[in-house]
Amino acid sequence: MNDPLSELPPLRESLATHGLLAKKSFGQHFLLDLNITRKIARLAAVGADDHVLEVGPGPGGLTRALLETGARVTAVEKDERFRPLLEELSGVCPALALVFGDALQVNETALAQGEPAHLVSNLPYNVGTPLLIKWLTGPWTPASLTLMFQKEVADRIVAGPGDDAYGRLAVIVQATCHAQRVMDVPARAFTPPPKVDSAVVRLVPRPDRPSAEALKSLERVTAAAFGQRRKMLRSSLKVLGGESLITAAGLDPQARAETIDLAGFLRLADQLRG
Ligand code: SAM
Numbered sequence: 001m002n003d004p005l006s007e008l009p010p011l012r013e014s015l016a017t018h019g020l021l022a023k024k025s026f027g028q029h030f031l032l033d034l035n036i037t038r039k040i041a042r043l044a045a046v047g048a049d050d051h052v053l054e055v056g057p058g059p060g061g062l063t064r065a066l067l068e069t070g071a072r073v074t075a076v077e078k079d080e081r082f083r084p085l086l087e088e089l090s091g092v093c094p095a096l097a098l099v100f101g102d103a104l105q106v107n108e109t110a111l112a113q114g115e116p117a118h119l120v121s122n123l124p125y126n127v128g129t130p131l132l133i134k135w136l137t138g139p140w141t142p143a144s145l146t147l148m149f150q151k152e153v154a155d156r157i158v159a160g161p162g163d164d165a166y167g168r169l170a171v172i173v174q175a176t177c178h179a180q181r182v183m184d185v186p187a188r189a190f191t192p193p194p195k196v197d198s199a200v201v202r203l204v205p206r207p208d209r210p211s212a213e214a215l216k217s218l219e220r221v222t223a224a225a226f227g228q229r230r231k232m233l234r235s236s237l238k239v240l241g242g243e244s245l246i247t248a249a250g251l252d253p254q255a256r257a258e259t260i261d262l263a264g265f266l267r268l269a270d271q272l273r274g
Pocket of ligand 1 (some may be wrong): 055058076
């Protein structure tokens with residue numbers, strides 16, 4: 001445990017001192033219970049020697065828990081109102097570096113400074129999925145990702161063939177990472193509570209993740225197949241090559257997207273590139 005952190009005022013007091021109220025437009029729902037933020041830090045399995053990128057530190061509850069592990073944290077916050085509060089935290093804890101800006105625009109390779117870095121975030125709901133796609137398909141590969149999503153998005157990430165939530169997101173995530181849902185968090189744990197429950201998902205990039213080019217093909221195939229998920233593949237994939245593409249991938253043209261597993265989609269993407 002790091003001493004300066006234990007001397008900090010409670011999070012609610014920090015918010016009140018700085019006159020900060022949650023803003024809906026920034027997807028702000030804060031975790032002020034250190035038992036929950038410490039559990040997320042444990043699930044992230046980070047510690048001394050690790051570099052963590054945290055998106056959206058807000059009042060800094062999760063940031064404090066991450067710093068307690070001994071990790072160095074680079075935190076990217078879009079809402080400038082949090083600057084004084086977060087600078088107080090970085091003032092007592094030099095292991096925290098602050099970046100004020102939009103996480104959708106930042107260059108993670110530059111922030112990671114050539115080292116592996118772990119992403120940990122209680123994500124703003126409004127940009128959670130675009131951020132995830134950026135981290136999984138962009139030029140920078142995180143060492144691991146421990147991310148809080150609304151429950152419905154967590155379901156879509158870990159779903160398998162035949163599940164209602166199975167779709168493009170599951171295929172892209174599971175092609176690039178081993179994905180596990182590791183914690184459910186009820187809406188009442190947040191201040192203010194959102195309308196829906198949340199869940200933490202832990203993703204570990206696969207050593208055999210597809211190349212950028214293969215991922216592009218996978219995105220095209222899954223967009224077409226799940227764009228018309230109730231139709232047979234021979235109809236939904238007509239524009240990409242129809243029956244000949246599907247049979248070359250060893251699949252049944254009469255099958256529907258929701259029944260095709262990851263390996264099947266990867267073969268379709270291969271055929272599309274071929
Ligand atoms: N980590 C804090 C916690 O757990 O209490 C706050 C989490 S809150 C759900 C999401 C945070 O992300 C807010 O602080 C919000 O201002 C910030 N945020 C929203 N959009 C952002 C973006 N595009 N880039 C960086 N931060 C963003």
